[in-house]
Amino acid sequence: MTTLLLLVSIAEDHKALLHERFRVIDAPDAPRRAAAIAAHADEIELVLTNGATGFRADEIAALPRLKLLAAQGAGYENLDVAAARARGIPVCNGAGTNDDCVADHTLALLLASVRALPQQGAAVRAGLWRDALPLYPQFGGRRLGIVGLGGIGRKIARRAEAFGMVIGYHNRRPRDDAGTATWFDSPLSLAAWADDLVVATPGGAGTKHLVNAAVLQALGPGGHVVNIARGSCVDTEALAAALRAGAIAGAALDVYEGEPSPPQALLGLDNVILTPHVAGWSPQAIRATVVNFIANVDALARGDALLTPV
Template sequence: MKIALLCHIEPDTGYPAQFEAAGFTLYYATTADQRASLDPKIAAEIRAVLTVGSIGLSAAEMDSLPNLEIICAQGVGFELIDTEAAKARNIQVTHGPGTNNSAVADHTLALMLAITRSVSYLDHRVRTGKWTQSRITLPGMFGKKLGIIGMGNIGHQIAQRCAGGFNMPVGYFNRRQMTDSPWQYFESRQALAKWADYLVVATPGGKDTLKLVDADVLRELGPDGYLINIARGTVVDTTALIESLRTDSIAGAALDVIDGEPEVPVEMISMIKNLVLTPHTAGRSPEAMDNMMKLVLANLAAHFGGKAVLTPVKA
């Protein structure tokens, strides 16, 4: 008998067939409305959920799935999964640490270069017939100072690329200092921002990191500093960031994530010159997607095979 799996996301081409071959019947609820109006008959069949950290699964949603046994977060993030509620119901929760580190680190450098060299803005200017007027002098990235908030595996890969490829001094802020790190530790976000030319946000989302980059941090980053966010939109105070960009209080920002995504604040739409936006796609390389899907399948196979899952989330 096949196992009912509810998908909050649409797996890439080829992966639904792999789930079907592994013994799962897929049901989809990829929008908030679909999740809120799930057919009770289908809800009663669901034994597994595939989601992402920015969608998650609330206690109320779990209550609507009486036979739920396991929740698999596709990537590393699981911030909107109510892990305490899952624990209370003995529902297993897994995630995908390490599956997309390289892709996210690569995308971070793409964003850094794009905002530094005004790639999006100049592309727009050229396409609108302003070739000659657009040949402006732009800063470089080589040798500039990189500050990272959240020196985990992704932060470390970003640091390696920037230090090795661009000769950038690296500093970081963490919950605690890393004893084996070659990078400079700062005891506050503000101190790191004041020192850095680039401030990269690479910390997990969730209530503990809510608006970690606020008006004070942006003020310290200053008019020559750039903010890069490849973590979660909730880590940055959007209102403060918009004001900093509007008043040129920072040099620019490049965001792969936005609080409230996929909705983009209307104020950001016209900020072509000092803001680069991508649609939460940093971790989506073919290799990363394959890593994530294989790990989800492995965790599901382990759970329904009576074995320990590979990458559990502990409440």
């Protein structure tokens, strides 16, 4: 039976799909990961990780029988793809498997932030009624800027359009499949146009602090920022400063720099919503990532092209 090194934690019913096909070595933390590689280096043929957990060049070099390196979700920023390719080892990801889940979560975060749902809940618990509270805007007619109009970004756009929002986006170049969405040549110009900003771009060095102090200032005091991409895409200190100064109205983050440790600079702010990097997690989405991984393994065994190659 083919040996799989599993570096991510998944529910037992989804893991059962892997146990049906592979000999699974569970190593969801650094000590077990190092021990598994040391003890089973000559046996491991498959590695399933994710973008945040990654897989290093020295680890790739330690596995002489490695046939496939896979990321569970769409992100693969901490997988050493170059080292794998240098060895002729194919790399795949889970592109598309959790797009709907992420898009759903994004709209939930945006609605909660714009409509101040946590603050309103706290007010009710404190004995306040609506006459004592500010009015919060509805979505219809608001301009949503999406930084990164890939598969997830397009699904976010379609959901936002159903709420009557007007869509703009920033990619390195315009997309032919962007529909009525307007392209902007920089995050700064997008933020200056938008009422709210969603970050849905890939992580990595090229997008580090793409949303910075200048972008937040351009968004303005009524604006809300949602990040479901990677924590590194938003400058945390600049975001905290903008929120404290009232330069923007609110933020809702599923990802942040230094996770899983919470972003200390944001914890004391009541106009920040935080979720623990779960935008892409649902029973349906996780099952889809596992099924997609198995399908990629099967395609490799047949000599066919991978379904979701990196």
